[in-house]
Amino acid sequence: MATALTAREFRNALGQFATGVTVVTVEREPGSVFGMTANAFTSVSLNPMLILVCVDERAKILPLLDKHKRVGISVLKQDQQALSEYFAQAEQNAEAEHRLALRYRWTTEGVPVLEDTVVQLSCSVMTAHVAGDHTIIVGKVEDAEIRGGEPLLFFRGEYRHIGRQ
Numbered sequence: 493m494a495t496a497l498t499a500r501e502f503r504n505a506l507g508q509f510a511t512g513v514t515v516v517t518v519e520r521e522p523g524s525v526f527g528m529t530a531n532a533f534t535s536v537s538l539n540p541m542l543i544l545v546c547v548d549e550r551a552k553i554l555p556l557l558d559k560h561k562r563v564g565i566s567v568l569k570q571d572q573q574a575l576s577e578y579f580a581q582a583e584q585n586a587e588a589e590h591r592l593a594l595r596y597r598w599t600t601e602g603v604p605v606l607e608d609t610v611v612q613l614s615c616s617v618m619t620a621h622v623a624g625d626h627t628i629i630v631g632k633v634e635d636a637e638i639r640g641g642e643p644l645l646f647f648r649g650e651y652r653h654i655g656r657q
């Protein structure tokens with residue numbers, strides 16, 4: 493009989509799937525932004541235009557998403573690993589953001605996104621489905637700005653860059 497899959501084996505297995513790295517952003521207070529690094533992001537539907545992102549039930553961003561029902565998704569560039577690390581930790585403040593030269597842009601829909609990233613999506617939260625210890629946030633994409641550049645990748649628990657043939 494096969495032995496049960498452990499949590500570590502599960503993580504290792506899923507880590508074989510290479511992804512990009514996004515920062516999910518939401519308004520914290522008027523004019524200020526809270527962000528979370530997420531790679532559990534995918535497109536869902538073309539008509540309507542939907543995406544999803546899976547958020548840990550303990551993540552601080554979850555109640556903000558529930559409150560504001562608007563979310564920005566910014567895809568990081570390959571030289572933005574420091575931003576990925578910054579948005580993966582709880583302490584976020586204006587001083588650190590100044591040091592990292594972070595710039596937010598507010599879309600016409602009133603959604604904060606991160607400037608100088610590969611692509612920036614402005615979304616409204618359509619539905620949220622609890623799935624195990626995460627919540628699947630389904631967002632309707634209202635606007636997309638492609639800025640270009642090479643993306644940061646995440647593979648087997650490490651950051652990577654796209655190589656050329």
Ligand SMILES: Cc1cc2nc3c(=O)[nH]c(=O)nc-3n(C[C@H](O)[C@H](O)[C@H](O)COP(=O)(O)O)c2cc1C
Nearest residue numbers: 528529530531532546547548551552579580581582
């Ligand atoms: C590369 C990378 C990808 C991540 N992807 C996700 C994700 O898809 N969903 C999620 O909930 N957390 C993800 N995390 C973890 C969160 O960024 C991190 O736990 C969270 O920001 C911590 O915030 P908290 O203080 O609100 O818990 C990821 C972290 C990294 C470094």
